[in-house]
Amino acid sequence: xxxxxxxxxxxxxxxxxxxxxxxxxxxxxxxxxxxxxxxxxxxxxxxxxxxxxxxxxxxxxxxxxxxxxxxxxxxxxxxxxxxxxxxxxxxxxxxxxxxxxxxxxxxxxxxxxxxxxxxxxxxxxxxxxxxxxxxxxxxxxxxxxxxxxxxxxxxxxxxxxxxxxxxxxxxxxxxxxxxxxxxxxxxxxxxxxxxxxxxxxxxxxxxxxxxxxxxxxxxxxxxxxxxxxxxxxxxxxxxxxxxxxxxxxxxxxxxxxxxxxxxxxxxxxxxxxxxxxxxxxxxxxxxxxxxxxxxxxxxxxxxxxxxxxxxxxxxxxxxxxxxxxxxxxxxxxxxxxxxxxxxxxxxxxxxxxxxxxxxxxxxxxxxxxxxxxxxxxxxxxxxxxxxxxxxxxxxxxxxxxxx
Amino acid sequence: xxxxxxxxxxxxxxxxxxxxxxxxxxxxxxxxxxxxxxxxxxxxxxxxxxxxxxxxxxxxxxxxxxxxxxxxxxxxxxxxxxxxxxxxxxxxxxxxxxxxxxxxxxxxxxxxxxxxxxxxxxxxxxxxxxxxxxxxxxxxxxxxxxxxxxxxxxxxxxxxxxxxxxxxxxxxxxxxxxxxxxxxxxxxxxxxxxxxxxxxxxxxxxxxxxxxxxxxxxxxxxxxxxxxxxxxxxxxxxxxxxxxxxxxxxxxxxxxxxxxxxxxxxxxxxxxxxxxxxxxxxxxxxxxxxxxxxxxxxxxxxxxxxxxxxxxxxxxxxxxxxxxxxxxxxxxxxxxxxxxxxxxxxxxxxxxxxxxxxxxxxxxxxxxxxxxxxxxxxxxxxxxxxxxxxxxxxxxxxxxxxx
Numbered sequence: 001x002x003x004x005x006x007x008x009x010x011x012x013x014x015x016x017x018x019x020x021x022x023x024x025x026x027x028x029x030x031x032x033x034x035x036x037x038x039x040x041x042x043x044x045x046x047x048x049x050x051x052x053x054x055x056x057x058x059x060x061x062x063x064x065x066x067x068x069x070x071x072x073x074x075x076x077x078x079x080x081x082x083x084x085x086x087x088x089x090x091x092x093x094x095x096x097x098x099x100x101x102x103x104x105x106x107x108x109x110x111x112x113x114x115x116x117x118x119x120x121x122x123x124x125x126x127x128x129x130x131x132x133x134x135x136x137x138x139x140x141x142x143x144x145x146x147x148x149x150x151x152x153x154x155x156x157x158x159x160x161x162x163x164x165x166x167x168x169x170x171x172x173x174x175x176x177x178x179x180x181x182x183x184x185x186x187x188x189x190x191x192x193x194x195x196x197x198x199x200x201x202x203x204x205x206x207x208x209x210x211x212x213x214x215x216x217x218x219x220x221x222x223x224x225x226x227x228x229x230x231x232x233x234x235x236x237x238x239x240x241x242x243x244x245x246x247x248x249x250x251x252x253x254x255x256x257x258x259x260x261x262x263x264x265x266x267x268x269x270x271x272x273x274x275x276x277x278x279x280x281x282x283x284x285x286x287x288x289x290x291x292x293x294x295x296x297x298x299x300x301x302x303x304x305x306x307x308x309x310x311x312x313x314x315x316x317x318x319x320x321x322x323x324x325x326x327x328x329x330x331x332x333x334x335x336x337x338x339x340x341x342x343x344x345x346x347x348x349x350x351x352x353x354x355x356x357x358x359x360x361x362x363x364x365x366x367x368x369x370x371x372x373x374x375x376x377x378x379x380x381x382x383x384x385x386x387x388x389x390x391x392x393x394x395x396x397x398x399x400x401x402x403x
Numbered sequence: 404x405x406x407x408x409x410x411x412x413x414x415x416x417x418x419x420x421x422x423x424x425x426x427x428x429x430x431x432x433x434x435x436x437x438x439x440x441x442x443x444x445x446x447x448x449x450x451x452x453x454x455x456x457x458x459x460x461x462x463x464x465x466x467x468x469x470x471x472x473x474x475x476x477x478x479x480x481x482x483x484x485x486x487x488x489x490x491x492x493x494x495x496x497x498x499x500x501x502x503x504x505x506x507x508x509x510x511x512x513x514x515x516x517x518x519x520x521x522x523x524x525x526x527x528x529x530x531x532x533x534x535x536x537x538x539x540x541x542x543x544x545x546x547x548x549x550x551x552x553x554x555x556x557x558x559x560x561x562x563x564x565x566x567x568x569x570x571x572x573x574x575x576x577x578x579x580x581x582x583x584x585x586x587x588x589x590x591x592x593x594x595x596x597x598x599x600x601x602x603x604x605x606x607x608x609x610x611x612x613x614x615x616x617x618x619x620x621x622x623x624x625x626x627x628x629x630x631x632x633x634x635x636x637x638x639x640x641x642x643x644x645x646x647x648x649x650x651x652x653x654x655x656x657x658x659x660x661x662x663x664x665x666x667x668x669x670x671x672x673x674x675x676x677x678x679x680x681x682x683x684x685x686x687x688x689x690x691x692x693x694x695x696x697x698x699x700x701x702x703x704x705x706x707x708x709x710x711x712x713x714x715x716x717x718x719x720x721x722x723x724x725x726x727x728x729x730x731x732x733x734x735x736x737x738x739x740x741x742x743x744x745x746x747x748x749x750x751x752x753x754x755x756x757x758x759x760x761x762x763x764x765x766x767x768x769x770x771x772x773x774x775x776x777x778x779x780x781x782x783x784x785x786x787x788x789x790x791x792x793x794x795x796x797x798x799x800x801x802x803x804x805x806x
Contacts, residue, residue: 052726052734052754083722085755117719118756181706181723222705223626224720225727302625302705303584303801310802316520317627319486320584323455324628331455351455352488353521392795398706399713 001255007142007158010173011196012238013038017136018148021129023078023115023122030148032126034133035073035192036102041236043070043110044205046212048229054080055087056111057230059095063107068201070234073110073192074098075149077177081113081121082227090121097127101134110232112190114151114177117227146175149190152397153179155270159262163255165248168241170197172252174259178267180398182221183300191216191231193259197252198237203244207253208233215260218292218385220300221271222394231260268386269369273393276308278386280372285381290327292383297325298372299387308370309389313338313361315347318372335375340367350377404566404658410545413563413576414599415641416441420539421551424532426481426518426525433551435529437536438476438595439505444639446473446513447608449615451632457483457520458490460633462498463513471604473637476513476595477501478552480580484516484524485630493524500530504537513635515593517554517580520630549578552593555800556582558673562665566658568651571644573600575655577662581670583801585624586703592670594619594634596662600655601640606647610656611636618663621695621788623703624674625797634663671789672772676796679711681789683775688784693730695786700728701775702790711773712792716741716764718750721775738778743770753780 009016014037021032043064047057064070074094081087095109113121136144146156160173174193199207212231233256244252269277280298285291298304301321307314315336323331336348338361345361346354364370412419417440424435446467450460467473477497484490498512516524539547549559563576581592602610615634636659647655672680683701688694701707704724710717718739725732739751741764748764749757767773 050723050726051732052722080719083719083751083755116717117723118751120756183727224704224706224723227719227723227726301627302797303627306798306801309798312803314519316483316486316630317584319455320453320520320627320630323453323630324586329454348486348521352486353523390798390801392798394705395709395712395793395795395798398709398793400715 001161001163004160004162006160007146007173007175008035008192008194009139009142010160011171011194013196013236014194015137015139016141016145017133018144019129019133019136022125023076031077032129032133033075033145033148035145036137037071037234037236039236040069041071041234042068042199042201042204043234044208045232048226050225050227052227054082054228055091056081056113059091060110069108070110071104071108072098073232075112077149077151078115079113079119079121080115080117080228083118084120086120090123093123097130101130112230114190114228149177152272153177153270157263157266159259161255161258163251165197165241168239170239172255174263176263176267179270180272181224181226183223183225191263193233195235196238197235198241199235204233204235207256211256211260215264219264219268220387223300264386268388271388272397273391274388275391276389277369278308278388281384282374283382284376284378286328286379287381288383291381293327294322294325295383295385297321299385302390305390309391311362311365313347329376330378333377337373338364339371339373340364342367404564407563407565409563410549410561410576410578411438411595411597412542412545414574414597416599416639417597418540418542419544419548420536421547422532422536422539425528426479434480435532435536436478436548436551438548439540440474440637440639442639444474444637445471445602445604445607446637447611448635451629453628453630455630457485457631458494459484459514459516462494466510472511473513474507474511475501476635478515480552480554481518482522482524483518483520483631486521487523489523493526496526500533504533515633517593517631552580555675556580556673560666560669562662564658564661566654568600568644571642573642575658577666579666579670582673583675584627584629586626586628592632596636598638599641600638601644602638607636607638610659614659614663618667622667622671623790626703667789671791674791675800676794677791678794679792680772681711681791684787685777686785687779687781689731689782690784691786694784696730697725697728698786698788700724702788705793708793712794714765714768716750732779733781736780740776741767742774742776743767745770
């Protein structure tokens with residue numbers, strides 16, 4: 001497997017585009033994206049577990065569940081089309097617009113929206129922009145589509161790989177957006193992945209569902225599980241590989257993991273207001289489940305996140321978060337270390353503090369990527385979670401998001 | 404029942420003191436408190452559910468569990484005496500010091516510590532300050548004790564009431580500290596309550612345990628459950644009331660609720676960096692338990708807390724937090740309103756947004772006490788939770804707490 005460029009248009013037979021349609025006032029910010037496969041494609045999706053689900057989530061779930069197929073994804077930013085009486089109607093209208101301009105059946109269109117909750121989605125800007133959007137579809141349009149789905153994101157998030165199934169070269173690529181309201185549970189913010197591998201919908205769903213448990217479900221920016229989380233994978237078979245062997249399925253899962261793992265780190269590191277990417281690795285847990293619970297608790301602690309912003313080696317907050325996480329942990333066996341490109345400092349052994357150089361720790365924690373290594377010394381379970389620091393800018397961004 | 408002054412020294416037979424002993428560098432900040440009953444007293448306690456428990460929590464649990472009795476409480480701020488190899492030894496030494504200077508058995512002393520985790524507690528400053536601390540004990544020393552247990556708190560937290568049991572006038576009063584690492588589970592930060600009512604230890608524990616479920620366990624400042632949470636009630640019988648009737652128990656519980664309810668609001672309103680007290684009331688839930696889960700989820704949402712800081716009526720974040728709370732909720736029946744001394748504004752009816760004046764909402768949300776009223780229209784369960792906004796100062800305080 002090798003890393004290639006191209007995002008969602010790296011795979012054969014996929015085109016994408018992103019334009020400014022006017023849902024967002026800033027004319028230079030693209031706010032409408034379209035991804036299209038030139039032929040039928042298997043589809044799999046995972047969605048928010050929030051009981052409050054955006055109308056686009058409900059429409060997409062229905063479309064993909066019906067036949068395990070989809071050929072297009074349309075997505076706007078600036079308005080989540082959630083908690084509005086006309087939400088379903090608007091989401092279905094977006095699918096119908098794609099159908100009208102491309103000939104793809106409306107039931108084979110996935111739809112997503114991200115932005116403010118509770119304000120009626122203006123449909124006219126989308127209607128008016130459809131001709132330009134479809135005309136802009138291109139085999140190198142991934143970057144425009146990735147830009148169009150961004151909200152408070154500061155970086156375009158793309159990744160693509162090339163790999164081999166049964167002797168045939170395949171490609172897979174994804175784009176993501178995610179910066180605030182990030183604490184996915186069974187899914188994450190918006191992630192769209194395409195591949196030209198031929199994969200039955202059931203297999204695609206199985207591989208995707210297994211993947212998100214260790215990737216997007218292990219990311220937290222602020223503990224808030226969005227109403228609009230969605231990960232969609234389309235596989236159009238243009239690589240012309242044959243039926244998948246067991247080894248092929250593993251290769252496919254590895255390709256997906258390369259893309260989702262990378263996008264996870266990008267989402268966490270680009271969390272609202274973030275200055276640092278935090279990666280918490282728990283090893284030696286009784287079970288993988290305990291490791292996941294503990295790692296996610298540390299990454300979610302506001303106190304710990306603020307300490308990381310200040311490059312303060314306040315490891316007591318790590319132990320505190322492990323202790324209240326609900327994981328089955330023997331607190332008298334916990335080790336904690338901090339690591340970055342500037343070195344590593346051990347701060348806690350077997351539940352008690354050890355002497356360390358504050359100066360050295362400050363140096364380690366002043367880097368932009370920090371690893372928190374937690375050893376539980378109780379078994380062989382392990383997990384990794386990703387998050388970011390809590391900063392003044394998080395408060396600034398969210399103190400006045402709507403205006 | 405009437406509100407009186409005096410805090411933990413309002414009840415007959417209790418004295419208290421607070422001095423600066425030197426654990427904290429700032430000489431003008433008291434950091435050592437002592438509360439003493441002149442005679443034997445029933446005792447009840449609730450403690451942190453964090454698996455990582457401070458050494459003082461473990462020692463106090465053992466002392467009170469042994470006989471349901473305690474005559475003194477010693478508490479320092481500036482160091483939590485948690486995750487240190489010599490923690491138990493130091494906590495027991497504090498009890499022995501009280502015993503040596505007052506004649507009270509060490510097993511009848513409760514001990515508490517609050518501050519940084521993982522640094523060995525210096526015992527010499529406490530040893531040296533004991534003569535002055537005991538000499539300072541007085542029947543109006545509650546304020547000094549309340550000041551000595553403060554960390555990042557900005558306000559002294561005291562409350563006392565007078566009530567009648569079987570014709571005898573009784574008094575009850577409490578002090579509290581709590582500002583950060585506040586998300587109690589089965590207990591809260593440090594709360595000490597005294598009463599001169601005669602109450603068997605078993606009854607006292609029953610009333611206390613029932614109370615914390617609806618008071619301290621419904622407060623959240625930052626979602627972090629401390630390792631040092633502790634609520635202790637001492638009842639010394641000096642009011643000479645007889646055995647408690649059922650009506651007496653209700654009166655006693657009401658007196659306790661007056662004190663704990665008030666202290667809860669003080670803790671939430673004085674959360675680290677807070678500019679606003681948030682009170683979230685959920686009604687119409689299927690059960691009280693569902694109401695508690697939903698209310699606490701809203702009060703704990705970083706996104707919602709940041710919106711309140713910005714006086715932004717972003718009610719979508721309220722619905723989002725209700726939706727991911729885990730409470731059994733029909734999201735199509737949810738009503739949301741904001742209320743303060745400046746008025747009331749309805750923002751959501753039956754799960755969908757309603758039109759409202761942004762100007763009016765801004766006025767309502769610019770007050771320092773905000774009520775979030777959530778109607779679930781599904782039953783008769785209800786609950787109230789208290790929290791605060793998320794501000795720049797929370798980040799500043801916790802970005803560099805140890806230095």
